[in-house]
Amino acid sequence: MKKSTYLITSLLGILAMISVAAPSFAADAPDGKALYVKLTCIGCHGPEGKGMVRKRDRKDKKTGEYKYRKGDPMPGFEAYPKLAGQNEVYLYNQMQDIFSGKRSNGLSAAMLGIKTFIDSTASDEDLRAVAKYLSQVR
Numbered sequence: 001m002k003k004s005t006y007l008i009t010s011l012l013g014i015l016a017m018i019s020v021a022a023p024s025f026a027a028d029a030p031d032g033k034a035l036y037v038k039l040t041c042i043g044c045h046g047p048e049g050k051g052m053v054r055k056r057d058r059k060d061k062k063t064g065e066y067k068y069r070k071g072d073p074m075p076g077f078e079a080y081p082k083l084a085g086q087n088e089v090y091l092y093n094q095m096q097d098i099f100s101g102k103r104s105n106g107l108s109a110a111m112l113g114i115k116t117f118i119d120s121t122a123s124d125e126d127l128r129a130v131a132k133y134l135s136q137v138r
């Protein structure tokens, strides 16, 4: 093999190794969007943290008045907060306070119910990633 061919071949080899290794580096960073679903947050805070809300307006056929509007809470979810677009640090701090029991107001007991599951499945880094993801939803 000519010296130059050898050099090119080994350069290609190195490039191939880098391209194979790169995705595994990316996979190491927790994926806040996927964790939001995996950690069941979506079940109470709705798709993308936008709340469990009505998808469209509905009017009363006779009176023409709105029965409910798009974005209104679904029945039973009136006291569940929307999280999308809230400040990252605030979201993270509230999660910590709810899971530690420091914040126990309103319906926080509902969320405290998943603490054991969170403790066994999620790291602090994961919760930070979820907070970051939610803060970036527009």
Ligand code: HEC
Binding pocket: 036, 039, 040, 041, 042, 043, 044, 045, 079, 080, 081, 082, 083, 090, 091, 092, 094, 095, 098, 104, 105, 106, 107, 108, 109, 110, 111, 113, 114, 118, 130, 131
């Ligand atoms: C079983 C239902 C439930 C699940 C599951 C749940 N939450 Fe909550 N969460 C609540 C309720 C209810 C509140 C409001 C507590 C209150 O009234 O003080 C809340 C409050 C919060 C708050 C504070 C919001 C604010 O404006 O102060 C954050 C942040 C939050 N949840 C994040 C999450 C994340 C992230 C997950 C997933 C790891 C999650 N929650 C899973 C029910 C739930």
